[in-house]
Amino acid sequence: MLPVRAVIVAADMLTPYGKGVESCFNALMEGRSAVAPLTRFSAIEFPTSIAATIPDLVYHGEKTIVMQMFERLFPAPIPPDSALILATTKGEIDLLEMNLLGLATEADDSRLDKLLSKVAVLADVSGKATVLSAACTSSSAALARAASLIRSGKEESVLVAACDAVTEFIYAGFSSLMALDSSPAKPFDKGRQGLSLGEGAGYVLVMSDERAKREGRPILAEIAGWGMADDANHMTGPSRESEGLINAISRALVSASTDQTEIDFISAHGTGTNYNDEMEMRAFTALFGSRKRPVYSIKGGSGHTMGAAGLFETLIAIEALKRGSVPPTVNHVNCDDDAMGWVSSTPVSLDSPGTALVTNSGFSGINTALILKLNAGGNW
Amino acid sequence: MNVSVIAAGWVTSHGYGTLKSREEQVFAEGETIYSAAKSSIFTRPVRNFGRLDRLSRITLATVALALKDAGIEASPEKKVDVGIIGTNSTGSLETDCDFFRDYLDNGRKLARANLFIYTLPSSPLGEASIHFGLKGALLYTAYGEDPLKSLLSTSALMIEAGEAGMMLAGMTSGDEGLYFLLGEGEGISSVSALLELLDTDSDISTVVTKARKLTRLV
Known part of the structure; x- marks a missing residue:
């Protein structure tokens, strides 16, 4: 019997470059950076005030930043029986900010398991749902877990959804670590001085190759x-x-x-x-x-x-x-x-x-x- | 492959103990897990233990008990191929509130880095990895249902697939914690036997009581 392969059959992403993989890839090929002056909140007290943010999202409004992102990605052609792994570090941390700023909501609403339930409803999946958080490796670890579940035969279809947003909580935190470059980040450059924060949401549907073939789904990788x-x-x-x-x-x-x-x-x-x-x-x-x-x-x-x-x-x-x-x-x-x-x-x-x-x-x-x-x- | 429960350590509001060696200590009057950890549980001091967030402290104490139960002397100088996967009911909510409240109290000008680090739900696991030299995978998880059963199954799968040599799998809740050490070969019981004993949504004390039945099965 041939080993089960874990294949990616559908995916989408929303970044400051726009929706879709191509918009991001093309911008990178042109050498364009999405890092720009921050307008979402005041960062004048911090040593730097730039980040790559999605411009038309409402901050501290009716919906959180990450839910606004996910609403642009879902619904999508995801089998309802898919398991769900949500990868994030801080999810809807803007809800906690709002609570402590006296703008209603409960701080407890920022819990990652609560976001998990919302994403499951939005993506319309009813399989086993899990949050996975492993700092900045969260979504690659989630993809690894998805592939492992497929290869072992425990699951046939796993949706990996990932998100994180640039909020005042996160910006203040990274500033306190003195981790941010005052100009857009310059990886592997002699003059690099730190990172630039960015945000986005995306999903990848991982399936067994057998099911992908059975359903006639295109295999991306x-x-x-x-x-x-x-x-x-x-x-x-x-x-x-x-x-x-x-x-x-x-x-x-x-x-x-x-x-x-x-x-x-x-x-x-x-x-x-x-x-x-x-x-x-x-x-x-x-x-x-x-x-x-x-x-x-x-x-x-x-x-x-x-x-x-x-x-x-x-x-x-x-x-x-x-x-x-x-x-x-x-x-x-x-x-x-x-x-x-x-x-x-x-x-x-x-x-x-x-x-x-x-x-x-x-x-x-x-x-x-x-x-x-x-x-x-x-x-x- | 036969994945087994090798050992376990636990802390409840009444005391702490281990599974394989069947040790149990009841807190003396005025004693807490934090004072007991310093005096009786850690074999060497944990750097800045008193300044760590509560989740990190309870995780460190519980993991120390589980490793001791397995007879593993892990340290940064003697790293071991052990991964760690943990869960709790509220993630880093407590530290999140502390961090942002402190930032607001400082006029939104200054945030404290040593609080921010613990606003990652995976950070208590990181503290354990660093102190005990755990060089395997590190994952924080939260599940819609059956958290402990789910992470035990995930750990067993990771060992079966060769992704990890051994895995610490456990949960914390308030000042309580429970970590199992899973590995290949003979142990206290198979992971499947443990899973059969567990009910959905059991609290840590209940799981400890059930898990102790495993030692009588041997």
Whole structure:
């Protein structure tokens, strides 16, 4: 019996670039950044006041930012029996803000399990529902869990929905960590000074290849392997040895029954902070050696969309596989020494790429790695 | 593959204990899990323990008991291939309120980084990973129903699929906590036997009572 494959059959995303994967991918290819001056709330007291936000959402209005985003994505052609994994870090934290600012609502309404129920209703799915939160790896970890459920035969169809919003709570928090660059983030650049926050929501429908064929659904890509590992090192700083990310990638390669030589390019977490980018390049160098692969980060363009980042980056990587072209790292001008020969400020064309590696890392030293394969052999 | 319950640690309002070694300590008058953790549970001091949020402190104490029950001496210098998956009923709500209230009290000019870090529901698990050197997967989950059963099933699946060597799976609620250590091979019982014992929406004390039946099954 052939092993069950976990395949992506439908997806959509809403980012500051607009709705859909193409709007984001095209903007990245043009080197356009969505990071702009913040108008949603006053940030004049903070060292910086820029972020990538979706312009026409109402803040502290009748609906939360993330629910307004999801209402633009759902309904969608999702089988009602699908399980649901909601990936987020802070979900509807604007409800808690409103409560503490005296604008009605209960702080308790900001709980992630309450958002889970709302998303299940909006997406019209009745399968087992789970919130998964693993800092900035939340949505890539959720995709890994979805793929695992499919491969093990526990589920046939899993909807992964992801979201996070730029709110005053989150902006104040990242400002307090001194983590924000005063200009749009410059991943892997010598002059990088921190990250830029971004926001968005998206979904990916993961199915068994058998069911996808049975229902005649187009297969966008396979989640062929995944790995998760922790640095067990520091709450906010990555490991100086990069062992967590190295472990996560190594596990993903084993899970995909492949090795480094098959990886055509790497979608890195690439936040633009000194420590993160350094840690990632150290891991890639340790694993790929002199066989440098194109590495890019989308966060100079989209901003760091926190819990939703892995899902967006997965969809951009699939688009890059399809088009045979890797987007540039936006705002990357003066390449850091350790990223030289890996990271580019211009698009990189590839000859029929088939396999991509997507990595994410987050607070608490969490690391995830996903291996995506295109339908290269046409043997679905 | 046979995934088993290797060990467990628990803390309730009355005391704390372990499953495999069947140890149980009732709190003395005036004693709390936090004073007991410092004096009797941790084998080495937890950095800034008193300044951590409540969820992190109860998670650290419960995980310490589970690892002790398994005879695992984990530390940052001696990292182990153990992952951790945890849940609770309110996520980081308590710290969320503390953080934003503090920010408002400071005239919306200054936020405290050491509070913000714990507004991630996964942060208590991160504290445990760092202190005990747990280098496996780390996930916070919340479920619409059957939280403990769901995360035990998820952990078992991760071990079966080779995604983790061992998994700590548990929950906290207020000042109570319960963590199971799951792994391959012989243990106190199979995970499926534990799942059969558990009801939907049981509180931690009830689960502890039921789980202790497992030790009598051996």
